[in-house]
Amino acid sequence: MLADTYIPRRLDDQWKIGLWDVDVAAPVLFMMFVGYLGGSKLAFCLAVSVGFFASRWLARIKSDKHPAFAMHWLYWHLPTNPVSAMRATPPSHIRRMVG
Template sequence: MNGDETGYIPTFLDARERFFIWEVDQVVMFAMAFGIGIGLGSGLIGLLSGTVMAWSYGRIKAGKHPRFAIHILYWWLPGRMIINPKVLPPSSVRYFLG
């Protein structure tokens, strides 16, 4: 092997994908807000609101499970709308008898 091989070695093997400083779910939130701002004809407002939304979401999910967004979607959206787990009951069932 040559001594000139360089590359990035992640600190953790299960590290999530990043796009510059944000994780993928934060980039999606930013892109949606920015796209809506562009569609409404105000790119600067979309840029600022997307940045604030992504930063706020990053602060909310700091220290939580890596798939925090999936948990939120499961509990707050109507049952089986986006997530269709085969082994979990619908999220609307809160109490189990028997």
Template sequence: MQSDTYIPRRLDDQWKLGFWDADVAFPFVFFLFLGWMSGTKWGFVLCAGAGFLLSRWISRTKADKHPAFAMHWAYWALPTNPATALRATPPSHIRRMVG
């Protein structure tokens, strides 16, 4: 009856791509793809550099904040469309809530 049971401690960790969180790695991968699509070596190098710098900026912006900071920022800053609209929360253009 006494058996060692594994209890996972990290069920809600963010998705990772290598060592990076997915929201930090996405700009680098996207710009890498754009550089590959450009078809030139300089275009690839410039896009990869821009993607790397943008990823570093995002990771520094996210530092010491909530793990879902990027998702929260996207909800409040970007316009609403049917794909991102949430039913349980008010629209993001309503800033004052009573209650």
């Protein structure tokens, strides 16, 4: 019984890429890909700077809210498709719920 076992403390933490949450790092990574497709150093630098400012904007908006704020915002503001539709919750276009 001397085995050293690891007991996780936080099971519901957000996924991380380095030190950033995934939803904050996603704009930078996406814009790096777009800048790479641009084919020039200027396009890459402009795209990365736009992605960086978008991620900073998202981080500031999300700072005082629930950790999954970005996922909640996407659910309510983007159209549903068969991949992202949830079975246990009503569709996002139904705004009034009784009960």
